[in-house]
Amino acid sequence: MDARPHERPRQGHHGVVSLGPAVLAVAALSLVVAVCGGLLRACPATAPPGLPGWLVAGASSHAALMTCGFLGTIVATERAVAVGRAWGWLAPAASALAAALLIAGDAAHGRLALLLAAVAFLGVNVHIVRRQPAMHTALLAIAAGAWLVGDALFLADAGTPLPWWFAFLVLTVAAERLEMTRLRRHARGTRLQLAGVVGTLLAGATGASLPGAAGTIGVALLGAGLLLLSAWLFAHDIATRTIRTTGLSRYMAACLLLGYVWLAASGVGWIGLAAGRPWRDMALHALGLGFIVSMMMAHAPVILPALTRVRLRFGAAFYVPVALLHASLAMRLLLGMDDLLRRGVGALLNAVALLVFIATMAGAAVAWRLARAGAVRPEVD
């Protein structure tokens, strides 16, 4: 990198950031539409006729918009920033395009764009494995493969893609946490245990997307894999150490540990589903909201500045949306198990928690600017 005396180039280290704002804007739109569609699905009353097309698309493509249009685009953007190559942006751009097409009601092209996104994303992850051959990078590539399988099923309309989309997100988190466990002394068999968990999850996703008895066994295996992953994370993740620190580090650990509790709850939910219990909401949303969104809330204060170049100032307010998310999930999934009204109110409060989170991040960006303007070094930047 060429640098003249004390003149830092304004672009990112790798120089390719121009697609970022547009891609992230579509990802955010995907989140909003998916949440509105999700609320429509959670509403105990019958939906009135004449709803706008985007809202209908949000309801019918809720899972695709949340797991792929929003989270898939964000994860692909993270990876594009990490590799720092222009072609790395193919995946998030295609994923964002897919989200826009799904929202516009063009499901056929939306599904095709999603498949292209996953192919490009797999290519990026293979590049990362070649740059750093290690178990955690290999696991990231396996997660990318799971996204590809889910998108292929979605395009072919053959079986449910949802277990594979969840496998993509769960394995991505597992890979990222495995990378952090290298900071701790490894107990014997740590990696072998995780390999067993990954195998269980993949076998579960394979079965769960099939009909009949294979589907039931797959759903149960998926639940077992999620339970085992939760146990592995509690045993080996650095969050059980960093919860004893302060500031942002402790906040992140709190989000992670709460997420691991919901991960176990979702495992129970999937096993219950296989046993014929009506625990679908627990299976899907303890995982999607309790675990995945909690991971997102944990990492957003670090990832958002990396993706947007907007710095954030940490404060106690960060805990407000986290508390609201987990309390409303408990209301929805535990108290609302046999009560549709409580479940609906819980779902509404889940959406409020996401809104409060976005507002908190925006406030943290303003607080950082004010702190800098006041020549006060931000606590965390």
Next chain:
Amino acid sequence: MNAVVAQDRIESCDPFPYAGPAALKPAIEAALRRVIDPEIAMSIVDVGLVYGVDIAARQARVLVTMTSAACPVVDVIIDDIWHELSRVLPETLAIDVELVWEPPWMPARMSDRAKAIMGW
């Protein structure tokens, strides 16, 4: 300030390989210790991410690595390194922060303090 750079050149390996004026080393080390990995609340020096600092007549060259090639925070950390060094180095020195992947980061690179925090 160039006179400072030309005098009392030392080479040391603690806590990272350093070649340059002895007078600048404490300030450079302090600056790099202010660059924090936010998730673990530890400096990049304690995590062992600094592979070397070489101060020449017109350039300060810093070699750093990351624990993961999939880490999107790399630009933020490099910006922080640049920002902190620019506060302590003579303005005539160009700051060149280079990201390297060889040799790969290993847990053995962590400081004793970092290992203690992580329960080693």
